[in-house]
Structures are given as structure tokens and as C-alpha cells.
Amino acid sequence: AQSVTQPDIHITVSEGASLELRCNYSYGATPYLFWYVQSPGQGLQLLLKYFSGDTLVQGIKGFEAEFKRSQSSFNLRKPSVHWSDAAEYFCAVGAGAFGNEKLTFGTGTRLTIIP
Amino acid sequence: GAVVSQHPSRVICKSGTSVKIECRSLDFQATTMFWYRQFPKKSLMLMATSNEGSKATYEQGVEKDKFLINHASLTLSTLTVTSAHPEDSSFYICSARDRAGGREKLFFGSGTQLSVL
Numbered sequence: 001a002q003s004v005t006q007p008d009i010h011i012t013v014s015e016g017a018s019l020e021l022r023c024n025y026s027y028g029a030t031p032y033l034f035w036y037v038q039s040p041g042q043g044l045q046l047l048l049k050y051f052s053g054d055t056l057v058q059g060i061k062g063f064e065a066e067f068k069r070s071q072s073s074f075n076l077r078k079p080s081v082h083w084s085d086a087a088e089y090f091c092a093v094g095a096g097a098f099g100n101e102k103l104t105f106g107t108g109t110r111l112t113i114i115p
Numbered sequence: 116g117a118v119v120s121q122h123p124s125r126v127i128c129k130s131g132t133s134v135k136i137e138c139r140s141l142d143f144q145a146t147t148m149f150w151y152r153q154f155p156k157k158s159l160m161l162m163a164t165s166n167e168g169s170k171a172t173y174e175q176g177v178e179k180d181k182f183l184i185n186h187a188s189l190t191l192s193t194l195t196v197t198s199a200h201p202e203d204s205s206f207y208i209c210s211a212r213d214r215a216g217g218r219e220k221l222f223f224g225s226g227t228q229l230s231v232l
Contacts, residue, residue: 043223
């Protein structure tokens, strides 16, 4: 069965500092991997996704993620965070033609930005 | 702006009553919607896949008679928690799949916090 682990429940980063959120997955085949962000009172918004090809994926809001098959990881990074990046971040693995079937989410990482 | 509207955002009900949660796609037709449940400090768990005009497909361990799903139109799916009990208290989120133009996107509602007293 597919599964996703986000080992960090809560991360605090200074504004302007770099960020890396960890995600490890378990999946039987080549995975469809996603990062979603959820701000308070909002739905989940897709940041980026990996299906195949280039293992370094660029997303919205300056985020990127790197797929490392050998480590079963799909860590999210941003070189310089902004106060507006404070939110809950979810990593997910999916199935189906576009990966949206049976999405399995991690427990999320809450990001706090300090001045 | 939001393309999937989920209502209500928060509901408190007495044990034994039923609660209906609506999920609407605002500017696209969604033949498929998904319902998730999230416990505190836990992952979002897929409960069921809702298909317009047919019965929902429930994930293993989800009681279909407890969680009634109706997808009667291309823009609306409803989840009814029947005879709610305190253990049903949770955060419920829907998503709708947009397949226009040969591509596929998934849009999420903002969730419903259900508290059963």
C-alpha cells in the first residue's frame, strides 16, 4: 500500500531564510507525487507535482521539489521564504492516469515564519 | 477565487442527528468528486470517490450506510453523516476533478469541521 511520511510536524523559519520540508513515500511503481499548501480557511492548493522526466520540479510561489528514487524522497524547497508562506504543507502520492486517484497524504508540516 | 465551494465550514450537532455537507464545483463540471477525512495530527484519508449519476465507491473500512454520498448533478456532491456520534467529529474535505481540455486538475474545498456533542 502506498504511504507518505512527513517527519516534521512543525518548522519555524526566519523570513528570508531557506526552507526544506521533508517527504518520504512508499509506492510500488513510479509514483505520482504532489505538494499541496493549505492556508487557514482555504482549500488545498497545488504547489507542484512530479509524474516523470526531470527530477527537479518547479512549482508556483518559488517552490521546487526534487524526486530522489534512491531515497524515496520528494523534499520541498524554497531559497527564501516570505511571511505569506506560513501555512500547512502536505505531501501526497497518487495513482491513476494523472495521479489524482486515491491520493494518500502525509500528516502535514506546519510552517511558521518569524521576522 | 475558489473554484470548489464547500459548506458549511463548521457545524456542531447533537449525537444522533444527521449532518449534510455540500461540495460544489463553481465554474466547471465535475463527474468525479472525492471525500476525505482528517483526524487531528493525522493524514487526510480518502473516504470515497463520488461519481455523477452512479453509486459512490467507498474505501475499505468506511461505512457506506453511515456516510451517504449523493452526486446528483455535475456540480454538486453531498456527504451526509447519518446518526452522528462523537467519534464522527473530524475535518471533512472534498475535492472535484476537472477534466476539461484533455488535462486533469484537482480542486479542493476549504473543508468542514464537524463537532458532535
